[in-house]
Amino acid sequence: MAVYNMSKMAAGVQPKALPSGIVPVISTAALATALLLNDTINALQIGGDPGIPTNFGPVMSSVALDCDALDAGNTLKFNVGDAGNAARYINQSTVGQAGGYQAPNVGGWLGYAPFSGVYGTYTTLSLQLYTIVVKCQTAPGNWANGTIRVKAEYTYDP
Numbered sequence: 001m002a003v004y005n006m007s008k009m010a011a012g013v014q015p016k017a018l019p020s021g022i023v024p025v026i027s028t029a030a031l032a033t034a035l036l037l038n039d040t041i042n043a044l045q046i047g048g049d050p051g052i053p054t055n056f057g058p059v060m061s062s063v064a065l066d067c068d069a070l071d072a073g074n075t076l077k078f079n080v081g082d083a084g085n086a087a088r089y090i091n092q093s094t095v096g097q098a099g100g101y102q103a104p105n106v107g108g109w110l111g112y113a114p115f116s117g118v119y120g121t122y123t124t125l126s127l128q129l130y131t132i133v134v135k136c137q138t139a140p141g142n143w144a145n146g147t148i149r150v151k152a153e154y155t156y157d158p
Contacts, residue, residue, distance in 0.1 A: 001038045004029060006150065009042040009131075022061055024153045031070065034143035035136040043080075043150035048115045048128030057115035058130065062104075062153035063089040065134065069099035070148075073141020078102075078134055080150065082114065086135040096140070096148070 008027035027044040048057045065080050076096040081088030089109050095102040104110075114130040132152055 001040070002036065004031075004039065004041045006041060006043045006134075006148075008044040022153050022155050023058075024062075024151065026149060026151045028147055028149045030145075030147045032145045034140060035070075035076070037136060037139045039136040040086075041134040041136075041148070043132045043134055044152060045129045045131050046114075046152065046154055048130065057113060057128065058154040058156060060089075060109065060112045060114070060152070060154050062151065063109070063132065064104070064151045065090055065093060065095055065102040066149040066151070067095045067099055067102070068144075068146030068148070070096040070144055070146045071140035071142060072097075072144060074098075075138055075141040076136070077138035078148075079137045080104075080132065080134050082130065082132055086133060087137075088112070089132075092137060099146070 006027040006029040008025065025044050029041055046058050063080060065078060070076055074097045078093045078096055079087040080090035087106060089104045089106055090102055091106050093102040115128055132150060134148060134150060
């Protein structure tokens with residue numbers, strides 16, 4: 001099982017938070033090697049405390065997967081989530097087969113606050129990072145190189 005990094009993860013870039021409102025982040029990965037079952041792509045990280053005084057950390061407002069056609073064999077499926085739940089936002093998406101755009105298809109994710117249960121237990125809040133991942137749930141049947149893009153939007157002002 002391989003782990004790959006998208007553009008924001010590879011560059012070590014974390015989005016800058018606005019005083020209030022929605023913070024959009026887009027990360028990309030140009031895939032030139034066929035994914036295998038359970039391969040994980042680290043899309044992006046969101047900091048728990050980028051200087052905004054809150055008691056809960058970021059709150060998710062949107063996640064999406066945009067993908068080129070990567071599998072002419074029509075078997076490739078993606079999940080989008082995190083280390084705790086690889087399908088927290090998107091489960092069993094076939095968007096990688098013909099290409100396209102996938103919005104969340106899992107109920108209950110809107111307003112998810114990844115640090116809500118542990119936000120005050122770290123001695124340095126800024127060390128907390130939330131990583132959004134894309135997982136290859138079903139391997140491709142006939143791989144074609146292409147790019148995947150992940151968009152995440154969050155707020156510190158619920």
